[in-house]
Amino acid sequence: MYFCRMNKLVLIGTGNVAMHLFRALRECQDLEVIQVVGRDPAARAYFGSYTDTAALPEISQQGDLYLMAVSDDTIATVSRNLPLEGKLLVHTSGSVPLEALTERCRRGVFYPLQTFSKNRHLSLREVPLCLEAEDSQDLVQLQRIANRLSDRVYQIGSEQxxxxxxxxxxxxxxxxxxxxxxxxxxxxxxxxxxxxxxxxxxxxxxxxxxxxxxxxxxxxxxxxxxxxxxxxxxxxxxxxxxxxxxxxxxxxxxxxxxx
Amino acid sequence: MYFCRMNKLVLIGTGNVAMHLFRALRECQDLEVIQVVGRDPAARAYFGSYTDTAALPEISQQGDLYLMAVSDDTIATVSRNLPLEGKLLVHTSGSVPLEALTERCRRGVFYPLQTFSKNRHLSLREVPLCLEAEDSQDLVQLQRIANRLSDRVYQIGSEQxxxxxxxxxxxxxxxxxxxxxxxxxxxxxxxxxxxxxxxxxxxxxxxxxxxxxxxxxxxxxxxxxxxxxxxxxxxxxxxxxxxxxxxxxxxxxxxxxxx
Known part of the structure; x- marks a missing residue:
């Protein structure tokens, strides 16, 4: 049994990638970022004008998809410390393997191949989104969401x-x-x-x-x-x-x- | 005594740079490319639909400015063999010094800082044109022509x-x-x-x-x-x-x- 629709997203991270994903996701009807999670209250402020924000231990249990946009070297640690079980958890890194994520979750990757800067707005429409998931139904759901954001969606394994x-x-x-x-x-x-x-x-x-x-x-x-x-x-x-x-x-x- | 207006141009060369300069010059009223000169009759054919073309020995004596767009390593030789005396002769190369041109002419440089490909049309408006001339009045004339083609005209010495x-x-x-x-x-x-x-x-x-x-x-x-x-x-x-x-x-x- 799997979710027919995954509409509730939780964003973990408050940096450039998180910011760009958040902006793009907000423009999609029927997708809702129900929470943005991050350590730093100041960095959460921007997101707080639009949705719920919280520190890591207070992460919502209501998400269908947990999208992790944190720096490469903190993915493993942050993921280990997430109080989540059996949820679909993806990271957004090009160089970190899927296996760096905690085994307590269903794992995947949602990698936007682009360089993001704070002060440059850019549309995700042309940005290749490279997807990976352990479970084929999860992959279908990631594809559905990615297709809402970009015209260039690829399924790419960790080695590629x-x-x-x-x-x-x-x-x-x-x-x-x-x-x-x-x-x-x-x-x-x-x-x-x-x-x-x-x-x-x-x-x-x-x-x-x-x-x-x-x-x-x-x-x-x-x-x-x-x-x-x-x-x-x-x-x-x-x-x-x-x-x-x-x-x-x-x-x-x-x-x-x-x- | 110098020319008050230099309106008659002769283009020497039939490659990519010559082609792009020719297209841009044709759009300027009051500037006229009176002849395009080149070795290869096939390469001259494109220009022949718009203006007079000739081989090197038949170069016109009526030009006010001779614009040389040939490959770097042929500039010195071609210039030496030109049957011109006292004319304003400029090359379009970034790496060749002004002194490579024959001393029988008034010498200058008209260097468009851009990469030109045969099948890509591009406007010269944004292309930096880097000018140099031995004679200050010649420089003024080059500036006048360059300003007609581009919004970015620079005076740059050979060393720079x-x-x-x-x-x-x-x-x-x-x-x-x-x-x-x-x-x-x-x-x-x-x-x-x-x-x-x-x-x-x-x-x-x-x-x-x-x-x-x-x-x-x-x-x-x-x-x-x-x-x-x-x-x-x-x-x-x-x-x-x-x-x-x-x-x-x-x-x-x-x-x-x-x-």
Whole structure:
């Protein structure tokens, strides 16, 4: 026997991911966030204008789905301390396995593949939601809820999710660090970073039409050793120079193979 | 004595940059591309529907401005072989110094800081145009034309332009290569690359509001050695592993300093 409809949600966590999920869930008729749970009363205040809030020990027993949006390294501990039995409990992390959740609950994952910032509103409609559940009926219920929030719902096992998260580290964390390094170079030349924003935007937007393999340009793509050597000489910072050399070699390797 | 108005342009080159400049220039009343010059008759065909085209030796002597959009490594040679004297000749490259142009002409640079692809239309309005000229009156004329095309016109010397181009290699070429590496990881897990597009788009778009220094997230930012070690183990490809390690270390270094 299983729940025909899961309409009552409890949100555990009060950070960026919790905030974005909460906003999106509030727009869904027939889904109700009956409570937001968190340690810090100040952080709960925002949610308190819309729904019940509580500290962890006072978590409601009336939820159909418990959605945990806490930092990766606290998932296991928080989950162990939840006074819940037999409830459907999911976390929202890309890198933490389903098994980190307490065995006292029916377990699942509800991973939104996106970077969330406090002050940027963004629609979940385009955000891939990656679902996993131990029980197939639970998976159906998670899919039903996810489909209300996003047009891109995927069923992804823990192993695939680990690879996906790793790919996201390259595409998001490392890319952002390259933006930072380019800003450092511009600062050294007294040039404003916003000069690069159109280029950065188009580099990303282009992927709608062209694969990254086809989109590659630049001195390393052309194996233009003269420009590469000149660039290496311009770079005074040892780490910047190492990054330049390694990524240039990786590009040369990529296209050398195909020649 | 100098030209009060420079309205007649000759475009040298038929590639992506030439194509995008030509499209933008055609939309400006009172500017006229009187000729497009290039080696390859097939490549000239597109331009031939709109204006006169010719091979290099038949270049028109009636131009006020000669805009050279050829590949970096041919700028010096092509410029040397141009049958022009005392004309204003500019190239469009980020990495080539003004001095690569022939001394028989008044020299300048007209560098659009953007990545151009054949099949993507994009407005030059937002594209930074970086200008340089030996003669101050020529610079004024270049500025007048650039202002017709773009809202972001900068005067940038050759040395600054070299740094700008280097920064662009990080922000565009290297970033695109990271997209490629993330696609490789996804392929290995039988996941489609387009799952990452919303994340990639938001990572770039975020910079409108937040500096890359503030925007940084991920295991290296948190110095989360457990996840870093797990990721390194997942990566089977030696180059991917090196890239992961070097960029993680660079991130740790960046934020370690500030602690």
């Amino acid at each position: 999710r680990r690879q996906l998260h790793l790919a996201a580290v390259f595409a998001n964390n490392f890319t952002n660090h390259l933006y930072y390094l380019s800003q450092q170079i511009l600062e050294g030349a007294s040039l404003p970073f916003d000069m690069l924003l159109p280029l950065i935007g188009e580099t990303a937007a282009k992927l709608q039409d062209v694969s990254p393999h086809e989109a590659q340009t630049g001195p390393a793509r052309r194996a233009d050793e003269g420009t590469i050597a000149a660039h290496r000489q311009l770079l005074k910072d040892a780490t910047q120079k190492d990054v330049y050399t390694l990524l240039s070699n990786s590009i040369k390797q990529t296209y050398g193979k195909k020649l | 332009r070299r740094q700008l181009h280097l920064a662009a290699v990080f922000a565009n070429n290297f970033t695109n290569h990271l997209y490629y590496l993330s696609q490789q990881i996804l392929e290995g897990a039988s996941l489609p690359f387009d799952m990452l597009l919303p994340l990639i788009g938001e990572t770039a778009a975020k910079l409108q509001d937040v500096s890359p220094h503030e925007a940084q997230t991920g295991p290296a930012r948190r110095a989360d050695e457990g996840t870093i070690a797990a990721h390194r183990q997942l990566l089977k490809d030696a180059t991917q592993k090196d890239v992961y390690t070097l960029l993680s270390n660079s991130i740790k270094q960046t934020y370690g300093k500030k602690l």
